[in-house]
Structure formats: structure tokens, C-alpha cells
Amino acid sequence: MDLLLLLLPSLLWRGLSSGLSRAQDLIMDLLLLLLLLPLLWRGTISQNTDYAIHVQQTVTVQEGLCVSIPCSFYYPQHNTNYEIVHGYWYYSGSFKYHLVATNDPQASVHSWAQGRFHLIGDPQMGNCSLRLTRAQKNDQGSYGFWMKKKNLDYGYTKKMVSIQVHDLTQKPEVHIPEILESGHQVNLTCTVPGACREGTSITFLWTGTALSPSRLASQDLHSSQLLFTPQPQDHDTSLTCQVKFKEPSVSTRTTVQLRVFSHIHPSIADPPWNMKISISWANGIDPVFPANTSSLVVLEGESLTLICYTQSKPPAALSWAHGNQILNSTQASDPGVLHLELSKLRSHNSGEYTCQARNSLGNQHYTVRLCVQTLTQKPEVHIPEILESGHQVTLTCLVPGTCREGKHFTYLWSGAALSPKGSALLNTSKLLFTPQPQDHGTNITCQVTFPKARVSTERTVQLTVTYPPQNVTISVSWANRTGPELLGNTSTLQMLEGESLTLVCATKSNPPATLIWSYKNQVLRSSEASDSGVLHLALSKLRPKDRGKYTCQAQHPLGHQQHSMSLCVQTCSCCPISEDDGSWPLIFTLLRGAVMAASFLLTYGLTWLHYTCQVN
Secondary structure, three states, X not given: OHHHHHHHHHHHHHHHHOOHHHHHHHHHXXXXXXXXXXXXXXXXXXXXXXXXXXXXXXXEEEOOOOEEEOEXXXXXXXXXXXXXXXXXXXXXXXXXXXXXXXXXXXOOOOOOOOOOEXXXXXXXXXXXXXXXXXXXXXXXXXXXXXXXXXXXXXEEEEEEEEEEEEOOOOOOEXXXXXXXXXXXXXXXXXXXXXXXXXXXXXXXXXXEOOOOOOOXXXXXXXXXXXXXXXXXXXXXXXXXXXXXXXXXXXXXXXXXXXXXXXXXXXOOOEEEEXXXXXXXXXXXXXXXXXXXXXXXXXXOOOOEEEEEEEEEEOOOEEEEEEOOEEEEEOOOOOOOEEEEEEOOOOHHHOEEEEEEEEEOOEEEEEEEEEEEEOOOOOOEEEOOOOEEOOOOEEEEEEOOOOOOOHHXXXXXXXXXXXXXXXOOOOOOXXXXXXXXXXXXXXXXEEEEEEOOOOEEEEEEEEOOEEEEEEEXXXXXXXXXXXXXXXXXXXXXXXXXXXOOEEEEEEEEEEOOOEEEEEEOOEEEEEOOOOOOOEEEEEEOOOOHHHOEEEEEEEEEOOEEEEEEEEEEEEOOOOOOOOHHHOOOOHHHHHHHHHHHHHHHHHHHHHHHHHHHHXXX
């Protein structure tokens, strides 16, 4: 504030002495200062311990790159409410004040700062962090933060940020294999320097005698990829990746030297290359591993030899290491082969074994991950405790111990539930399975075999399948007959008055369904939870009132099912049944019709005789 008061006379004097040509610019500067003066004055007189800001005093960034400036601020707690807080970053330099970043949609930032300065913090949470992209030399200067909310605005002018913009010195990062093999295509990558790579337009340019003038490279916003096939004559030549920034107009480059191995030029010195690993067993030598960081599973107690091969000129020194411990090594004068014997392996021998080859031109390494497996434990079969009929699940069989990579083992799944014909041979550790009601109580077995040693172990699990009631049936048994008689649905049973019988309702479900006998919508008897799907209903000394429909209903959380039958109780040679109980038997219907016809004819004949006698 004091500085501004001191500057006002100087500015007035400059306005008088600079002539009419600059009067207009100075008047605009004075007006801006007059507008900021009340805010600066208010910030000065209200500065106290309740207002604070934490931000770096000096920040450096290279031209064309970007930088993030962490910032946090505080204001009196009695003003901490839910009103919207707006933040403003101002540039202060050469007697000019420009708004460069804000979260206030009603405020406009200066055109010079648009799209490059960003208020990335949330002022509502006391975060005033600022981000600068595509830094330019004229960005250099001091920056101050202001906050404003309803009935409160404050400028943190006592602690400002000084941004310094230096020349671009960072180089592009060129990713290229250390050794190129003649005739083998590789992918070269050039990336923009620095950790912050957004918000700018970049052009990549690859140059070098090994590249044809028409060679094109693919490019995205932050990197460029070049497919390149080295030739013998490219050895020891240079390749350059140049990065050009559009705004500001600056560039940087990186040059690398190509090291190409070729059988055509055996005199060329080369670092280690073409490294391979093979295994020697008691019964022969396995082929080399197809790729680096390969995995190998062996049984506890076995012995083997790891053999490392490499080519280089001058000869490379080879070494075998288990983790960080060197186990075996050779001198550079030895040929490019190194053996590592591992006898009677135990579980503590598991881990990564790395062969390292090194000479004066470079180094190469190859890692084998060894796992020592014991098959004395049974495999782990992961299966849901309860299976629901018709719902597909995944059964998983895991190898016991620490080696769980399935490609080293074979799996045999077997069980009556897997195939209509019996066992199913499935060579996978995971099994998709849809249980059915008939699978309840059956077994599934997973057998794990280690083919190399022909050793196997297995585990059998019993399936628990839940399913709704299946095939509800009603049968009837009499005291003087042997064996119950099975009745069909809606069957009619004829009984004589005074006889006794027992109706038996049966079904299959898991868990057992609740069985209920009902007659004319009244419950006669229901089963207990401990019953096994069978419910008896005893009917003694039947009476005509006992005739009608009897229904057995099976209730279950997964569904319901029922079965009904009709009972006819005869009191004479005929069995009258109400309309609710069903229709007459055929013989009784015919007899009833005959009696009615005879009655009609007799009545008609008597009436005719009566009238005939009166007439005579």
C-alpha cells in the first residue's frame, strides 16, 4: 500500500512529461490503480492473524513447459459460511495489473493469459492452487491472490508469488533398444520433456543418415513413434529427435548413437545379446525359454541345472543371482555359457533366478521365476456352500502350496453331475456348472496332476443343491390291503360308509417343503420342519359329510405345487354326490333316468284311462 502511494506522484509526473502520445495509456493505468486502491487499502487495514496464505515465494519454469503452484488461504472463522467464494489471481508488473485466473464466471481474464493460467484449486475449500501452461518469457513477474464472497473481499498482498521463466534446456526422451539387430524392426519413441505435457501444440522431427527422407512417424499430443529397421551400415550413426513448440516458438532436441549388431560385420564390437536360458534335467535338456521372466514349477526334492547362453564381443562376464545373492559367476575370458546346479530343491529355493551378462559395451539379463511345489496336500475346491437348481456357478480348483499357475498342471473334473454319461474330463482349473435337483447329495472330484513327475492329488466335495417341490403325489392305503395305491391328479375314490383309509402325500425338495392337507379351504394337517417330504392324513369311519375334494399343497421358498383328489362315501347301492363334489357315476345316472321314465308313463296311462271312462 505504501508503495502505491509513493508511485502515484511518479505516475503523475510521467503523465506530464511523456507528451500527448502516451497520455491515453497512462490515464488507463491510473484508472486501474484507482480502482484497486480501495481494495488494497482495505486489505492493509484489515490484515490480522485471521488472514493467512501459504504459497511459494519463487517458482521457476522453463519456456514452453508448465508448472503447478500449490496454494492455500484462510480468513476469519465467523465469515466461514456456505456463501460462494470466488478467487482471483492478478499479475503485477511494470505498473500493470491484469486478472489471469479466476473461478468467477462474471469476471474476464486478460487475453494474454486466456487458456494458459488456471485456478485449479477450489476457493470454497480454501485452495488457491494455480497452474501455468505454455510458459512464456513475458509471464515473468509477481502474482497476488484475492478472495471475495458476500460482504467480504480481501487481498493477500503481503505474500505474492514470483514466477521466473528460464530458457528451455530440457531434452526430449528417446527410448531405443540398447542393441539393434540388423534386419529386425524396432519401435523408437520420442516423448516431450517434463512431467507436464498438456496444453500445447508440439511437432516432432526425426533426422539421421539411417532414415530415408520419405520416412514418416506416427504422433500423438505428447510423443512420436518411429518404426525403424536398422541395417549394418547404420552402426555408429546418429539419430536425432527434435521437438518444436508452437506457442512459444521454442525447440529442443536429443541425439542418440545407433549400435547395430550384424553377422556381416563380425569385427564390430558388441554388448551382450541373444541371451537364452535352458534347463538340464536328469533325462535330458529342455528347449530354451521363449521369453524373459519365464516361470518354472518343479517338485520338492528334484534337481536341475539352469544354463545361460549369450553372445558378445569382447566376451561378457556372466553371473547367476537368486534375488540379491550372487550364486555363480564367470570371468570375461570364459565362453558365453554359465551353468547353475540346483540340487534337492526345497520351498525356500523358490524365487527369481537372474543371469546377468556384462562387458564394456553394455549388459543384458534374463530372469527365470522358479517355484518349488509340494503335492502332499489336497487341492482346494472353492464351491458355494448352497447351490440353487438351474443357476450357473463357477467351481474353482486351486493347487495346494505357493505355485498356483495353472499352465503347469492338468486338472481332471469328475462326477455324476457333470455329464449324463458319468465323469467329465475337463482340463481347466475353473468349471462352469449348472446344478439340477438330481445332483443333490452327489460328489464332484478335482484331481490335479503335475505331468512332468506324473504325481497327482485330489479332493472330493459333496453337492448341496436347493430345489423346489418335485412331483407331488397322493397315494391311499387301507388296513386290510397290502401296499398303497397311487392316485392320479383330480382322481375320484369310491368308499363305503364306515370304512377307514389313510391318504399319503409325498414330494421331493431341498430343504424339505411344508406339506398341508386341506378340505374345503380348511387346513386339516401340516408337516413339521423335520419331516422328510411325506405327510399322512388318516380318515376313520367315513360318513357322507366326509365326501368332497382333498388337496395336498407343498410350500417352498423356491416355489409351490399341489395335488388334489375327490372322495365319494356310499350309503347304499348308489352314491349321491352334490354338485360341488362332481358328476353322477354313469350306471346311477342311467338307473335314475329309467325310474323317471317309468313314472312318467305310469302317470300318463292312468290319466288317459280316467278320461276315457268318463266319456263312455
